[in-house]
Amino acid sequence: MSLLVCITSWDEAPWLARFRALLPGVPIVSMNEAYDPAAIRYAATWRAPHGLLARLPNLKAILNLGAGVDHLVADPALPNAPLVRVVDPDLTQRMTEWVVLQCLAQLRQVKRMSAAQAARHWDNRDDPPAAPRVRIGVMGVGVLGSDAARALKAVGFDVAGWSGSRRDLGAIPCFAGAAELEAFLARTDMLVVLLPLTAETRGMLNHALFRKLSRAEAIGGPVLINAGRGGLQVEADILAALDDGTLGAAVLDVFETEPLPKDSPLWLHPKVTITPHNSASSEPDAVAAYAARQYLRNEAGLPMENVVDLAKGY
Amino acid sequence: MSLLVCITSWDEAPWLARFRALLPGVPIVSMNEAYDPAAIRYAATWRAPHGLLARLPNLKAILNLGAGVDHLVADPALPNAPLVRVVDPDLTQRMTEWVVLQCLAQLRQVKRMSAAQAARHWDNRDDPPAAPRVRIGVMGVGVLGSDAARALKAVGFDVAGWSGSRRDLGAIPCFAGAAELEAFLARTDMLVVLLPLTAETRGMLNHALFRKLSRAEAIGGPVLINAGRGGLQVEADILAALDDGTLGAAVLDVFETEPLPKDSPLWLHPKVTITPHNSASSEPDAVAAYAARQYLRNEAGLPMENVVDLAKGY
Numbered sequence: 001m002s003l004l005v006c007i008t009s010w011d012e013a014p015w016l017a018r019f020r021a022l023l024p025g026v027p028i029v030s031m032n033e034a035y036d037p038a039a040i041r042y043a044a045t046w047r048a049p050h051g052l053l054a055r056l057p058n059l060k061a062i063l064n065l066g067a068g069v070d071h072l073v074a075d076p077a078l079p080n081a082p083l084v085r086v087v088d089p090d091l092t093q094r095m096t097e098w099v100v101l102q103c104l105a106q107l108r109q110v111k112r113m114s115a116a117q118a119a120r121h122w123d124n125r126d127d128p129p130a131a132p133r134v135r136i137g138v139m140g141v142g143v144l145g146s147d148a149a150r151a152l153k154a155v156g157f158d159v160a161g162w163s164g165s166r167r168d169l170g171a172i173p174c175f176a177g178a179a180e181l182e183a184f185l186a187r188t189d190m191l192v193v194l195l196p197l198t199a200e201t202r203g204m205l206n207h208a209l210f211r212k213l214s215r216a217e218a219i220g221g222p223v224l225i226n227a228g229r230g231g232l233q234v235e236a237d238i239l240a241a242l243d244d245g246t247l248g249a250a251v252l253d254v255f256e257t258e259p260l261p262k263d264s265p266l267w268l269h270p271k272v273t274i275t276p277h278n279s280a281s282s283e284p285d286a287v288a289a290y291a292a293r294q295y296l297r298n299e300a301g302l303p304m305e306n307v308v309d310l311a312k313g314y
Numbered sequence: 315m316s317l318l319v320c321i322t323s324w325d326e327a328p329w330l331a332r333f334r335a336l337l338p339g340v341p342i343v344s345m346n347e348a349y350d351p352a353a354i355r356y357a358a359t360w361r362a363p364h365g366l367l368a369r370l371p372n373l374k375a376i377l378n379l380g381a382g383v384d385h386l387v388a389d390p391a392l393p394n395a396p397l398v399r400v401v402d403p404d405l406t407q408r409m410t411e412w413v414v415l416q417c418l419a420q421l422r423q424v425k426r427m428s429a430a431q432a433a434r435h436w437d438n439r440d441d442p443p444a445a446p447r448v449r450i451g452v453m454g455v456g457v458l459g460s461d462a463a464r465a466l467k468a469v470g471f472d473v474a475g476w477s478g479s480r481r482d483l484g485a486i487p488c489f490a491g492a493a494e495l496e497a498f499l500a501r502t503d504m505l506v507v508l509l510p511l512t513a514e515t516r517g518m519l520n521h522a523l524f525r526k527l528s529r530a531e532a533i534g535g536p537v538l539i540n541a542g543r544g545g546l547q548v549e550a551d552i553l554a555a556l557d558d559g560t561l562g563a564a565v566l567d568v569f570e571t572e573p574l575p576k577d578s579p580l581w582l583h584p585k586v587t588i589t590p591h592n593s594a595s596s597e598p599d600a601v602a603a604y605a606a607r608q609y610l611r612n613e614a615g616l617p618m619e620n621v622v623d624l625a626k627g628y
């Protein structure tokens with residue numbers, strides 16, 4: 001029951017060591033060494049080269065090691081084996097921290113406060129509104145989005161959610177599907193995006209969508225906060241919307257190309273806050289333990305957790 | 315039943331207008347115009363000149379228009395009339411926003427992220443710990459501190475409280491009095507201070523106290539976050555503790571002298587975040603309505619709300 005580790009863009013060595021420690025007796029092999037494709041039953045992957053998994057005829061499951069499965073789903077030769085995504089409480093916690101931080105930083109004008117400090121200027125004019133007067137819309141209310149929505153409400157914001165299909169978030173009103181998107185955007189001062197990247201969502205964050213956000217300007221124009229995937233956003237449209245006043249500010253953790261190229265005008269735009277795709281890094285030890293548990297569950301005849309619905313793409 | 319408005323350091327005109335609108339028929343007079351001291355029954359004050367209230371022989375109540383009563387209590391001629399302080403839900407909300415923002419900004423290293431952005435540097439090494447591994451200690455768990463503690467817990471921090479006398483904060487452990495102060499400090503990575511300024515608390519935030527904070531260094535050394543009163547802190551000790559490593563960072567909204575003098579070394583210290591005493595400004599309309607309600611309650615024979623215990627000073 002060999003497990004193949006197929007990792008690009010991360011260092012694979014610690015992952016091999018973790019799986020060997022977690023699954024003693026199971027042959028753990030790297031895609032970068034010689035191996036018999038027919039012996040591989042499980043693939044633990046992060047951004048596996050497209051086409052590689054199709055060459056494993058006896059694959060029983062694909063264990064993705066990051067939160068997004070968009071790279072895998074984009075593989076035109078993705079084999080028809082169950083695909084497990086990571087749902088990690090530690091990752092959820094970190095994402096919620098990042099989202100609450102960025103919403104509060106926009107509300108309380110951290111950039112202005114920081115510039116005032118650098119100028120030794122006691123700038124206490126113009127109090128912002130209190131959070132209950134600011135309406136946050138969370139797009140994508142799965143595990144990450146629903147926890148972020150809960151925490152935003154706990155610190156006082158007026159929160160609603162939107163997702164492709166109907167969700168119940170208890171006291172938080174939830175909009176669903178294309179039919180309710182305009183109503184959702186029209187009541188949104190800060191748009192927090194935690195959508196998966198699929199054929200439907202690619203490029204969704206564009207000028208036409210930004211124009212539908214609330215113009216109540218509680219906070220100086222609508223704010224876009226994207227920690228989903230860079231492929232959701234059209235960066236040329238974000239820049240145009242910031243410059244023509246359609247957006248008041250943008251906070252981006254993800255980009256069309258990562259790392260963000262040095263010559264991107266986003267870096268130094270005064271209305272843009274950038275973090276380097278670190279809103280929620282998984283703890284590798286927790287993710288490896290999660291993936292090893294799926295291996296053991298499947299071998300024990302138990303259902304694996306969080307198997308992706310490939311028709312939806314998440 | 316005249317009401318005297320005694321305000322310094324704020325513009326009094328909008329306050330006079332608010333009280334005239336809220337209490338039609340009641341003579342509202344300014345301390346800056348001619349008035350008969352014997353006709354004044356209520357004083358609505360912010361930083362009233364010391365000695366002024368003692369010249370009002372028929373005063374029935376003093377209505378303070380800000381959260382802190384330390385300036386009033388420091389008046390050696392403070393008359394023996396009931397003193398009402400402001401408890402404003404809007405002010406509590408704003409303070410909680412500021413406290414959660416500053417704790418998350420320290421956790422997620424906003425200064426480092428902001429410098430990286432300015433340098434167009436994709437700096438995603440070294441993930442910080444998740445909030446559940448960071449212990450926050452809230453000193454002062456009255457209305458403001460207990461709400462901040464609740465919100466900090468809701469975003470995932472490990473929170474405890476301390477106050478002079480025993481308080482019950484439900485699931486949040488609470489230390490009390492001098493006897494338990496050392497144990498409280500020893501389990502604190504980030505110290506959030508929302509204490510009132512009294513004879514007991516003046517100068518309490520000094521090097522001896524900082525040395526008792528946790529040295530576990532979950533976040534690169536203990537962090538001091540003071541939004542109480544500037545008189546609580548010894549600024550020379552804060553600077554010394556930052557420079558000798560006793561403190562890892564300081565976030566200050568209040569100062570020994572306000573506005574903070576231009577030549578203070580705090581302004582440009584790389585480990586210091588400064589906000590200009592705007593952590594929680596009251597909404598003047600809400601405070602005026604609150605003060606007017608106390609006037610009406612007292613005239614109607616009902617007890618006023620939040621009368622200060624002068625023996626304690628808050």
